[in-house]
Amino acid sequence: xxxxxxxxxxxxxxxxxxxxxxxxxxxxxxxxxxxxxxxxxxxxxxxxxxxxxxxxxxxxxxxxxxxxxxxxxxxxxxxxxxxxxxxxxxxxxxxxxxxxxxxxxxxxxxxxxxxxxxxxxxxxxxxxxxxxxxxxxxxxxxxxxxxxxxxxxxxxxxxxxxxxxxxxxxxxxxxxxxxxxxxxxxxxxxxxxxxxxxxxxxxxxxxxxxxxxxxxxxxxxxxxxxxxxxxxxxxxxxxxxxxxxxxxxxxxxxxxxxxxxxxxxxxxxxxxxxxxxxxxxxxxxxxxxxxxxxxxxxxxxxxxxxxxxxxxxxxxxxxxxxxxxxxxxxxxxxxxxxxxxxxxxxxxxxxxxxxxxxxxxxxxxxxxxxxxxxxxxxxxxxxxxxxxxxxxxxxxxxxxxxxxxxxxxxxxxxxxxxxxxxxxxxxxxxxxxxxxxxxxxxxxxxxxxxxxxxxxxxxxxx
Amino acid sequence: xxxxxxxxxxxxxxxxxxxxxxxxxxxxxxxxxxxxxxxxxxxxxxxxxxxxxxxxxxxxxxxxxxxxxxxxxxxxxxxxxxxxxxxxxxxxxxxxxxxxxxxxxxxxxxxxxxxxxxxxxxxxxxxxxxxxxxxxxxxxxxxxxxxxxxxxxxxxxxxxxxxxxxxxxxxxxxxxxxxxxxxxxxxxxxxxxxxxxxxxxxxxxxxxxxxxxxxxxxxxxxxxxxxxxxxxxxxxxxxxxxxxxxxxxxxxxxxxxxxxxxxxxxxxxxxxxxxxxxxxxxxxxxxxxxxxxxxxxxxxxxxxxxxxxxxxxxxxxxxxx
Numbered sequence: 001x002x003x004x005x006x007x008x009x010x011x012x013x014x015x016x017x018x019x020x021x022x023x024x025x026x027x028x029x030x031x032x033x034x035x036x037x038x039x040x041x042x043x044x045x046x047x048x049x050x051x052x053x054x055x056x057x058x059x060x061x062x063x064x065x066x067x068x069x070x071x072x073x074x075x076x077x078x079x080x081x082x083x084x085x086x087x088x089x090x091x092x093x094x095x096x097x098x099x100x101x102x103x104x105x106x107x108x109x110x111x112x113x114x115x116x117x118x119x120x121x122x123x124x125x126x127x128x129x130x131x132x133x134x135x136x137x138x139x140x141x142x143x144x145x146x147x148x149x150x151x152x153x154x155x156x157x158x159x160x161x162x163x164x165x166x167x168x169x170x171x172x173x174x175x176x177x178x179x180x181x182x183x184x185x186x187x188x189x190x191x192x193x194x195x196x197x198x199x200x201x202x203x204x205x206x207x208x209x210x211x212x213x214x215x216x217x218x219x220x221x222x223x224x225x226x227x228x229x230x231x232x233x234x235x236x237x238x239x240x241x242x243x244x245x246x247x248x249x250x251x252x253x254x255x256x257x258x259x260x261x262x263x264x265x266x267x268x269x270x271x272x273x274x275x276x277x278x279x280x281x282x283x284x285x286x287x288x289x290x291x292x293x294x295x296x297x298x299x300x301x302x303x304x305x306x307x308x309x310x311x312x313x314x315x316x317x318x319x320x321x322x323x324x325x326x327x328x329x330x331x332x333x334x335x336x337x338x339x340x341x342x343x344x345x346x347x348x349x350x351x352x353x354x355x356x357x358x359x360x361x362x363x364x365x366x367x368x369x370x371x372x373x374x375x376x377x378x379x380x381x382x383x384x385x386x387x388x389x390x391x392x393x394x395x396x397x398x399x400x401x402x403x404x405x406x407x408x409x410x411x412x413x414x415x416x417x418x419x420x421x422x423x424x425x426x427x428x429x430x431x432x433x434x435x436x437x438x439x440x441x442x443x444x445x446x447x448x449x450x451x452x453x454x455x456x457x458x459x460x461x462x
Numbered sequence: 463x464x465x466x467x468x469x470x471x472x473x474x475x476x477x478x479x480x481x482x483x484x485x486x487x488x489x490x491x492x493x494x495x496x497x498x499x500x501x502x503x504x505x506x507x508x509x510x511x512x513x514x515x516x517x518x519x520x521x522x523x524x525x526x527x528x529x530x531x532x533x534x535x536x537x538x539x540x541x542x543x544x545x546x547x548x549x550x551x552x553x554x555x556x557x558x559x560x561x562x563x564x565x566x567x568x569x570x571x572x573x574x575x576x577x578x579x580x581x582x583x584x585x586x587x588x589x590x591x592x593x594x595x596x597x598x599x600x601x602x603x604x605x606x607x608x609x610x611x612x613x614x615x616x617x618x619x620x621x622x623x624x625x626x627x628x629x630x631x632x633x634x635x636x637x638x639x640x641x642x643x644x645x646x647x648x649x650x651x652x653x654x655x656x657x658x659x660x661x662x663x664x665x666x667x668x669x670x671x672x673x674x675x676x677x678x679x680x681x682x683x684x685x686x687x688x689x690x691x692x693x694x695x696x697x698x699x700x701x702x703x704x705x706x707x708x709x710x711x712x713x714x715x716x717x718x719x720x721x722x723x724x725x726x727x728x729x730x731x732x733x734x735x736x737x738x739x740x741x742x743x744x745x746x747x748x749x750x751x752x753x754x755x756x757x758x759x760x761x762x763x764x765x766x767x768x769x770x771x772x773x774x775x776x777x778x779x780x781x782x783x
Contacts, residue, residue: 102726104745111531111750128748132532211618219637221728272616273637273729291618341533418747422551426731434639434730 055091056117056348059109061100063092068307074374078355078366088347090118098278102222110134117342118351120334121166123157123413124223124421129337131417131458135165136338136345141353149359154380157415158335160459166335167356169370170377172298173331173402173410174228176200176215176320177283177305180313182207182293193317197232197261200294200320204270207293214270216292217262218280219433221425227332227413228280228296229428232258235325240414240424241461246453250427250446257322259431259438266432273433284308298332299406302376302398316398318406331410333380359383368393378407415462423448518761525755531748542755552756554731555739561643562735563711563767569651570707571700574658579688581659582666592663596656603653603716607723610649611636639732642725646733649724650716658703665699666692701778705771712764713737736760 062068063075075092083089093116099105101122109115110132121129129135139147139162147155147164151171158166183192186206194200204214218225230240236254241247249255265271272292277285283301286292288309295301296319305312319329336356338348355366367384371377372393379385388394394403416424427445430436453461525543528536546552581592598606613620614635625631635645669692677687693700710716718737721727727734727742734742736756744753772778 102746104741107531107745107748111529111533111748113533129532132530132748133534134532213617219729220726221731222726273634274611274614274616276612276615291615422747426551429728429730433637433728434732436730 054343055089056343056351057093058090058118059093059095059100059106059116060120061095061097063094065094068303068374070303070374074366074370081362082351082354086347086351088344088351090351101224113341115339115341117339117344117348119337119339120169121337122223122227122332122334123415124227124332126157126166126335126415127417127459127461130160130165134339134341136340136342136349137163137165138167138338138349138352138357139163141346141349142357143359146353146357146359149381149383150357151380151382153410153412154331154333157412157462166337167352168333168335168380169356169367170333170375171331171371171380171407171410172300172333172377173329173406174231174296174298175316175318175329175402175406176294177287177297177301178294178315178317179287179290179292180315182212182290183315186293193315194320195318196320197322201265201268201270204265204294205268208270212290213272213292215265215294215296216275216280216286217265217271217296217432219271219273219275220279221429222279223421224279224281225428226421226424227330229258229262229424230414231319231328231330231411232261232322234328234330234411235319235321237326240416240420241449241453246450248446248449248453250424250442250449254322254325256438256442259427259441261322262428262432263435263438267435284312287314288312299377299399299402300375306376316401316406327409329406329410330413331378331407332413333377372399378402412462417452417456417458417461419452420449420461423452521754522758524751525758527751529748529750529754531744531750535751538751542752543759545752546756546759551731551734551739552736555734555736558643558732558734559712559736562647562717563708565644565647566650566711567704567707569647570654570658571703573651573655574703575662575696577655577659578662578666579692582663592659595659598653599656603719604723606649606653607720611724614645636725637729639730642729642732646720646724649720653716653720654707654710658707661703661706662696662699665696669695697775698778701771701775704775705768705778708767708771709764712767713760 058079060075063072066072066075079090079092095103095105106115106119110129115134126135142164150168154168154171155164158164158168188203188206192203194203200215206214208214218228233239233255236252236257238252238254238258239249242249262271266273275286276282276289276291280286280295281297283295283297283305284307287295287297287301288305305314318327321327336352338345338352342348354360354363356363364381364383364387367379367381368388368391371379371384372388372391376399379388389403394400423445427441430444431438431441526537526539528538528541577595581588581595614622616622616634616637617632619635621635622631622633625633633641636642673691673695674687677691682690717735718741721733721735721738722741725733727738737760740753740756740760743749743756
């Protein structure tokens with residue numbers, strides 16, 4: 001060993017020690033964060049969230065800058081009305097529809113402790129947020145009369161143990177829309193309006209040609225597809241969960257028949273396997289472009305077709321039923337909810353009740369304006385319904401048909417957990433698009449749901 | 463501080479002091495080099511640590527928890543890993559990913575190399591052709607997905623209209639579980655081929671022209687030249703392409719983005735790649751712990767696959783002698 005090496009030795013050692021120290025510190029920090037990170041990060045995030053301004057943030061997909069001006073204006077007016085009277089301000093935050101439904105923004109925000117103070121959810125997502133413990137009880141802020149004013153079937157999916165955790169802003173029943181020009185072209189008349197599944201497939205065949213499909217059902221897997229399939233299952237008497245038990249009703253003949261109905265529609269070439277415009281919820285992109293002659297879609301499409309396909313002449317009829325079945329339809333719709341972990345959950349709850357759930361004239365009129373002017377929906381409250389009728393909201397046209405024929409007999413959209421949703425979704429997809437025997441697909445879903453229910457401890461599935 | 467011993471000549475002591483100072487200067491120089499090296503590395507190291515290393519450690523640790531997605535964490539040990547073993551959707555997603563990788567990696571290699579050979583010659587407008595082939599790469603994957611979804615729609619889509627002219631119409635490219643993964647692979651190869659073409663083109667241009675001239679004089683045809691000159695001299699490029707396309711196939715953004723936009727994992731889970739299933743578990747079902755565990759397994763699988771690739775190619779040297 002040379003003198004230089006001898007001298008350099010301790011120096012290298014010194015550098016080595018420093019490096020080791022650095023590695024130790026780094027590993028310690030990383031390890032610490034690794035061990036405590038899961039619980040520490042949301043804490044850090046909450047602190048930063050608390051440091052953000054005082055206004056309550058309200059996430060939704062309507063305003064500001066939404067696609068339909070009347071709906072944007074309604075939201076802006078609603079918030080402006082509250083802000084003019086209250087110190088605790090509300091700020092609208094627009095989230096694109098595609099990022100809101102089945103997207104990452106809302107779950108990510110809650111996972112990092114930065115969920116909005118106010119947001120809107122569909123019944124399909126209710127249990128996920130309720131079981132997560134982030135929904136604020138609105139009951140203490142509501143008058144008994146106002147709670148009773150909501151249609152029980154509509155409010156049911158937002159109630160747990162008698163407490164109200166969300167107020168619906170609308171009711172959106174499903175129906176069948178048809179293109180009148182295609183109808184006439186196929187030589188069909190009003191007497192051909194199908195009342196049974198079999199008749200629908202027959203009419204669908206007559207409407208099908210090399211440029212057009214007869215009937216469109218949703219084909220994309222997701223909450224929306226399940227939502228549109230449920231009424232066909234109910235019509236045959238089946239339920240997702242047999243009441244008061246941990247048994248699934250997916251094995252029941254009604255569920256199997258509903259799976260087979262959609263499978264037949266695809267196998268017979270009456271229904272497509274894909275759709276335009278992102279999904280079968282989009283009326284203008286499908287019915288409006290002539291891609292299909294009949295479309296299974298909700299009441300919201302009235303206002304969308306009015307805006308995006310004003311020249312389309314269309315008719316609407318009730319969902320057909322199986323032989324011997326009972327008519328029903330699925331009634332969706334979004335609800336205002338408050339984040340119980342937010343900046344000021346009480347103020348957020350008060351805002352919701354003020355906006356949609358008080359007996360004041362303003363609150364009732366706001367409901368009428370949303371359902372009959374800004375949008376085209378049924379109302380969730382008796383007083384709103386009465387005032388809407390009084391003001392001629394359901395006097396004529398498609399809304400009258402919905403109010404008088406389609407809405408009566410409808411059922412609220414069920415609330416299920418993501419796990420149950422997935423089992424049903426897989427059954428629909430397997431039968432409809434993969435040729436799996438409907439009985440086998442239903443059995444698989446029932447087995448999965450029952451295994452899940454055996455250990456499930458959250459709020460009841462409805 | 464040095465202390466002089468009695469009786470030591472002054473010049474000897476001065477010499478020793480000089481030697482010590484020189485050594486110190488040399489050490490300072492070494493130190494400075496170390497410092498410079500670390501400073502150069504620091505930005506990258508910090509970036510890697512903060513944006514890659516730390517999230518990986520967090521993700522790995524998250525896999526041992528049940529995470530509700532609302533701030534509730536429960537330590538559950540290996541429960542998430544045990545769940546994977548009996549989750550048919552996870553196992554199905556691994557099978558789908560395996561098919562995707564097995565087709566995509568060789569597909570990109572063959573198409574990328576084929577295109578590079580086609581556009582290698584400096585003919586007029588060759589820059590334009592190269593640009594056109596690379597063009598899909600500069601477009602957002604979401605836009606690519608939306609355009610192809612529109613082109614591939616049942617019955618009236620452009621693709622079906624064209625295929626019907628040769629008697630192959632009437633297929634549901636994105637709605638038939640037997641076809642959808644292949645359709646997705648075709649779109650993915652179309653999207654990525656320009657990038658791999660460029661890599662191969664760079665490799666091809668490194669091969670001296672004289673080798674081909676000599677081979678031609680010796681009577682070698684195009685195939686012989688390709689087999690005995692081009693392919694062997696493209697070994698380093700081939701290794702890079704295989705490695706990068708393997709990583710892209712398993713965890714690349716195109717796998718997730720195109721599935722998200724075009725199929726949502728359907729029909730009937732036929733395009734449910736593992737990356738998409740991880741996303742579903744995390745963001746649709748709020749099972750962040752389970753998703754993190756699956757992500758860890760996927761990263762581990764990728765490490766193993768990369769290791770196998772290194773082993774099979776002798777670290778990219780392809781030296782089997």
